[in-house]
Amino acid sequence: MRKKKVSAIAVLIMSFALLVVLGTSCFATAQQAMAQDATTPYPNMAPIDQYLMTDQGAEIALARSAAPESIARDAEVLVLGRHGFETAVKGKNGFVCIVGRSWTSAADADFWDPKVRVPMCVNGAAARSYLLRITKITGLILAGRTKAQTDETIAAAIAKKELPAMESGAMCYMMSKQGYGGDTIPHWPSHLMFFFSDTDPATWGANLPGSPVFAMADPLEHLTQFVVAVQRWSDGTEAR
C-alpha cells in the first residue's frame, strides 16, 4: 500500500509541480519522470538523529511557516521526537502545525531521505482525522517497522475504525516557502489540501485538462486528497 500510495502522490505532486512551475499539466510526462527515478538513493532508514531537528525553535518556526502567521501563531505545534510527534506549543484555534518527514511527505524514491522537511498546518477537522494517520505512521516508523508493516498496520487500524474517517471540512495549508520535499520534488508549490474518505476525484473535476484541482485516491486508506494551488506563500509574497 505504501509504495502504491506514495508513488501516486508523487505523480500527483510532480504533475502539479509541472503544471505550476512549467505551465503544463502533462500527467504522462510526470509518470515518465517517475519511471526514470525507479532506483532510490535512500534504500534504508538512516539513523534517527538525521530525521530530527536539533533546534526545536527552528522546527517550530518551520512548522508554522506552512500557514499565514495570522493562522499559525495560534496553532498547536508538534515537533518530532525519537518516538513520534510531541506537542511543543499548545494552540488555541484548532489548527496544528508540523514538519512532515519523508515517510509521510515525500515520493517513494525519497521515502527514507532524512533531509525531507515538509511543513503543514491542518485545521481542526483534519487534526482530528487526517493528522492521526500521520502521527500513527510516524510512530510506527520510528519504532522500527518497515514500510510494508506500517502500511498493513494503518490499513488494519482504518478497517477497525481505530483511525477515523476524514472529518467533514478537513483541510490543510502547505504554503511554506521553506522546507525540502526530497530529490523528486525539492519544493512543493504553495497549495491547500482537502481530505475526504472514499471520494472519486472526478467529483471535484480533478486531474482533468485545465482543472485547477489535483487529486489522489488511495482505496486502501479510503482517502482522497485534493490539492488546489494558491498564488502566495504564507508570508504574502507571490508564489508564481
Place this chain on the structure above:
Amino acid sequence: MTRNQIHSILLSTFAIVVALIASRPAAAQDAKQPYPSMAPVEQYLMDRDAEIALARSAAPDAISHDASVVVLTRHGYETAVRGKNGWVCWVGRGWMAMFDHPEFWNPKIRAADCLNPPAARSVLPYAYKRTELLLAGHAKPEVIAAIKAAIDKKELPALEQGTVDYMMSKSSYLTDNGNHNGPHLMFYETAKDGAAWGANLTNSPVLRVNYWYISAQSYPQLKSFPPLSVFLVGVDKWSDGTPAPSM
C-alpha cells in the same frame, strides 16, 4: 489588477467587505443601494445560446463539455442541455447574492458557475426556489419565509459534503466594482464562520462569506436559517487556460 482589487471583487460579489458593512445600519444601506428594486425582467434575460456558452465557460471544457446547462427564463431556470457527468453549469443573476447585498437587483450581473454533483443536488435547489419566487413577484421577506418553510418541511435538501463550484469564466460580470471578475473556486460548508478554514485572516488565500446575508438586520429571519458558509479560493487561470491577474 492588484490583490486588493481581486479581494474587493470577490467580497463585493458575494458579501461585500463584511467588516465595512457590518458597521453600517442595513436600512441605511438599502436606501443607498444603486439597485433598490427589480429591473424589468427582460434586463436579466439572455440569448439562450449565449447563456449556454457563458454557463459552460465557468469550468474547463473537460468538465463543462459533459455538464447539464440550465438557463434563465421569465419564470425560473430550465434545463437547456442534459449532461452526463453530474455537473450543472448556469449563469447566476444578482439575486443569488445575499439578500441584503447592494447589487442584489443589479441586472448586469452574470455569474457563470459549474457545480459538481453534490453542489448541484444540494445547493442549486435553493437557487431555483429563490429565483422562481422572485420572478413571480414576491417580495424578499416573502421569499425568505417561503424558503425557511421549505427547509423546515425538508422540501429543500440538506447540504451534501464535498461541494465545489467552479467560477473561472473570463466573461462573467460579478460586480460593478474593480475589474468585475476574478477566477475562483467556491466550497459550501455548514460552518458558522470562517475560523474552521482560517478564512478572512491576513494573507489567508481563503475568503468566507455567509450565503444568506451580510448583516441580517434588514431580514432578521435569516438568522434562523441553517448556517451556510461559502469559502472562496482564487486560482491563477481562467477556464480557457489563460493566466489570470495575480491576486
